[in-house]
Amino acid sequence: MNSPIANxxxxxxxxxxxxxxxxxxACQPASVPSPVLLFFNRGLAExxxxxxDGRDEAALANLFSGNTLPEGxxxxxxxYAGHQFGQFNPQLGDGRALLIGEVIDRHGRRRDIALKGSxxxxxxxxxxxxxxxxxxxxxxxxxxxxxxxxxPTTRALAVVATGEPVQRERTLPGAILTRVAASHLRxxxxxxxxxxxxxxxxxxxxxxxxxxxxxxxxxxxxxxLGFLRAVAERQAALIAxxxxxGFIHGVMNTDNMGxxxxxxxxxxxxxxxAYDPRAVFSxxxxxxxxxxxxxxxxxxxxxxxxxxxxLPLLAEDEGHAIALATGVIDDFVARYQQHWLxxxxxxxxxxxxxxxxxxxxTALGESWLDLLQAQRVDYTLxxxxxxxxxxxxxxxxxxxxxxxxxLDRWLQRWRERCAAEDAAAGEGSPAAARAERMRRVNPWxxxxxxxxxxxxxxxxxxxxxxxFEQLLNALRRPYDEDLALARYAEPAPGAFMAEFRTFCGx
Numbered sequence: 487m488n489s490p491i492a493n494x495x496x497x498x499x500x501x502x503x504x505x506x507x508x509x510x511x512a513c514q515p516a517s518v519p520s521p522v523l524l525f526f527n528r529g530l531a532e533x534x535x536x537x538x539d540g541r542d543e544a545a546l547a548n549l550f551s552g553n554t555l556p557e558g559x560x561x562x563x564x565x566y567a568g569h570q571f572g573q574f575n576p577q578l579g580d581g582r583a584l585l586i587g588e589v590i591d592r593h594g595r596r597r598d599i600a601l602k603g604s605x606x607x608x609x610x611x612x613x614x615x616x617x618x619x620x621x622x623x624x625x626x627x628x629x630x631x632x633x634x635x636x637x638p639t640t641r642a643l644a645v646v647a648t649g650e651p652v653q654r655e656r657t658l659p660g661a662i663l664t665r666v667a668a669s670h671l672r673x674x675x676x677x678x679x680x681x682x683x684x685x686x687x688x689x690x691x692x693x694x695x696x697x698x699x700x701x702x703x704x705x706x707x708x709x710x711l712g713f714l715r716a717v718a719e720r721q722a723a724l725i726a727x728x729x730x731x732g733f734i735h736g737v738m739n740t741d742n743m744g745x746x747x748x749x750x751x752x753x754x755x756x757x758x759x760a761y762d763p764r765a766v767f768s769x770x771x772x773x774x775x776x777x778x779x780x781x782x783x784x785x786x787x788x789x790x791x792x793x794x795x796x797l798p799l800l801a802e803d804e805g806h807a808i809a810l811a812t813g814v815i816d817d818f819v820a821r822y823q824q825h826w827l828x829x830x831x832x833x834x835x836x837x838x839x840x841x842x843x844x845x846x847x848t849a850l851g852e853s854w855l856d857l858l859q860a861q862r863v864d865y866t867l868x869x870x871x872x873x874x875x876x877x878x879x880x881x882x883x884x885x886x887x888x889x890x891x892x893l894d895r896w897l898q899r900w901r902e903r904c905a906a907e908d909a910a911a912g913e914g915s916p917a918a919a920r921a922e923r924m925r926r927v928n929p930w931x932x933x934x935x936x937x938x939x940x941x942x943x944x945x946x947x948x949x950x951x952x953x954f955e956q957l958l959n960a961l962r963r964p965y966d967e968d969l970a971l972a973r974y975a976e977p978a979p980g981a982f983m984a985e986f987r988t989f990c991g992x
Contacts, residue, residue, distance in 0.1 A: 496536050498558035498587035501596070502669075505694055508687070509679070510562040515552025515584055516605025516615070518662070520649025523547040524619070524951060525626055527643050530666060534591050534599070534643075550644035550664045552584070552604045559586045563607035567681055568674035568741030569791060571775055576681045578674060578741050579609025582617060585670060596698060598670050599643065602663040618658035619647055620946040621753065621989075623954055624938065625663050628752040631933045631961040637727045638720075639749040640667040659946060668748055671695055673792045674741030680795035688795055699746050710799040711810055718789050718818050720747025725785045726825035729778070730833060732758035732865045732932065736768035736988055738776045738784045740791050754988035757932045759977050761858035761865040767935075769987040782826075786818045827851075832927045833869055834900065835876050835920040836907055850903060857892050864977045869928040870967075876904075877921035929964035931971065933957075935986055936978035 503510065523543045531538050538546065548554045555561065563580035570578075583602045591597050602625075603617025622645045632639035648660035671691075679687040692710055696703050700716045703709040724747050728735065735742070736754035744750045754768035763779035771777070776784060793811035800807040830851040831838050838847065858868050863886050871883035875897065887893050908916055941953040960974045967975075978986070 496538075496556040496558060496587070497589055498556075498560070499590060499596075500558075500560045500587045501698070502564070502585065502588065502598075502694070503560045503562055506690065509675075509691065510564045510585075511579075511608040512561070513563045513584060513607045514561055515555075515601055515662075517553050518551045518646075518648035518650060518660070520647075521547035521551035521553060521662075522647045522649065523550070523644065524647050524661065524945070525623065525642065525645040525954075526550075527626075527630075527641070530641055530643050533593075534589050534597060534666065536589070546644065547646050550601075551646040551648060551662050552601050555586070561586050561601075563609055564670055564675065565609065565678050565682075566672050566674035566741050567678040568672070568739050569677075569788070570739045570741070571771070571773075574677075574681075577609070577678070579678070580607055581610040581613050582607070582615040583665075595668070598665075598667045600665050600667065600670060602665055603648075603660070604662050614652070616648075616650075616652045616660050617662065618652045618654065618946065619645075619661040620658065620942040622661040622663040623942055623945055625665070625752045627933055627938055627941070627954070627958060627961060628755060629749075630958060631964065632731075632733070632749055634962050634964050635727075635731055635929060635932075637731060637733070637749060638724055638747055640665050640744075642666075659949075667744070667750065668746035669695075669698060669744070670750075671699075671745040672741050672750075673743045673745070673788055674739075675745070676792055676795040677740060685798045689799055692796065692799060695745050708800075710796055711814070714789075714793055714796055714800075714811065714814050715817075717745055717747070717792065718814055719821055721785050721789060722818055722821040723747070723825045724749065725782050726822060726829050728781060729826060730829040730927075731929070732761075732778075734758060734765060734767060734776070734778045735781065736766075736771065736776055737990065738781065738788065740788045743785070743788045743792075753990040756935055756986070756988050758865050759935070759983055760862040760980075761855060761868070762862070763855075763859065767986055767988045769989050782819075782822050785822070786815060789818060790815050829927075833872075833924065835873070835904065835924045837911075838907075847903070850899060853896060853899075857887075857896055860892070861887055861889065863887060866929060866932050867975075867977065870925070870930050873921050873924035873928055876924055877917055925967075926965060930967045931960060931964045931975045933961055934974060934976065934978055936982050937974055939986075 523546050526546055561584040563584055565579045567576045568578050583600055584604050585598055585600045588596055588598055606615035626642040629639050629641045633641055643664040643666050646662050650660045651657045652660040679691055696709055696713050700713055703712040706712050734756050742751045756767040758765045758778055764777050766774045766777040797807040800810045868886055875883045937957055941957045944950040944953045960971045
């Protein structure tokens with residue numbers, strides 16, 4: 487039996503449960519036998535104003551396992567559908583997750599607090615509703631790395647070992663994640679009520695999403711068209727950030743595309759090492775649907791599925807509604823390209839202060855990527871060492887390349903482009919400033935896949951958290967080149983990456 491914690495002053499304000507009855511199923515988390523706190527994000531807890539100062543680890547373990555619920559919590563399993571690898575599943579929903587409640591953080595932002603791995607719900611189908619230590623700690627590592635890289639993301643508040651086994655391909659130790667999100671509204675949420683509900687339910691959901699995430703649209707006449715356009719804009723910006731970080735989500739189903747524009751679900755994700763546009767690591771993505779270079783196209787496809795659910799809200803005439811939605815979906819390509827080009831210029835140390843330079847800068851960036859692909863150069867380190875070259879030290883960059891002629895020709899083009907920009911801006915010898923700007927956007931350290939796997943294996947198989955904690959601390963400083971952390975910046979051995987596969991963790 488889950489009981490409230492006495493005197494816990496978490497200031498819940500549960501708008502989803504209050505304003506959208508019929509859009510979820512009330513459900514209690516399952517009790518677990520021996521909760522142990524593995525991770526607690528104290529800084530995030532303070533940002534959320536949870537009032538947990540002074541709670542010992544046992545109390546926190548009981549709280550974040552769901553064994554005891556804070557006063558005011560209203561656990562619910564949210565309903566959603568989704569296209570999974572292109573196939574529509576009309577009923578998915580929170581099969582192993584519960585939204586516990588919402589809080590207003592110190593910055594005035596509404597945030598969801600949800601448990602993942604907390605047991606069966608009405609949406610579990612044949613699943614057990616549980617999760618394992620490794621995948622839940624993976625959410626911590628990748629989410630905190632994404633946050634440190636400046637990429638909008640859900641974040642981990644806590645992970646608790648449950649003290650009970652979880653049966654997957656082998657028996658694993660169980661765990662529960664507490665996840666924080668701007669909201670858990672997804673494209674799939676709209677698809678569920680489009681497929682099962684009424685146009686009025688879709689309207690209510692859209693009105694809620696607009697009020698929560700896009701309030702500037704409330705007073706506009708075409709707020710639903712504006713909503714579709716705003717979601718597309720955030721996704722264009724998000725996917726461009728993924729691409730510049732070399733991040734491969736791995737399972738871009740419509741139920742994993744969030745309406746707020748945050749990265750959500752870190753199951754089969756990975757960071758690319760040697761540059762390869764076709765890179766894909768997910769064990770279930772046999773056809774490469776969600777490969778690195780496919781991510782912008784899939785985002786557009788997913789947005790088209792959102793648009794389908796909104797057609798009755800866009801115009802009374804279906805043909806006119808389709809034309810309006812198609813305009814937004816078609817415009818996504820240009821919006822994404824604009825964000826990608828802006829990020830590319832920053833990574834190249836350019837500001838764009840050259841007349842009619844978009845096509846030339848795009849060609850310059852694409853030829854750089856072609857060079858990386860041809861020699862299978864590490865994506866992250868190539869950009870970082872380009873910053874060294876901007877400062878006048880080309881040796882670290884050249885060490886990454888087996889052959890030099892192609893690099894020499896490209897570097898000459900890049901230097902000429904930098905000089906043209908400096909001349910247009912009237913600057914003299916800004917090499918050090920350019921290098922510093924580049925180091926602020928080109929990380930030295932990412933979650934290297936072999937380091938992530940070894941940390942998770944130690945925690946799951948041996949109960950040893952030190953490798954996880956050390957890696958997490960390093961990932962929180964991705965732009966600081968610290969030789970004491972050099973092992974975390976080293977690319978994985980080629981043999982490891984040749985066999986590396988990621989899994990959903992369900």
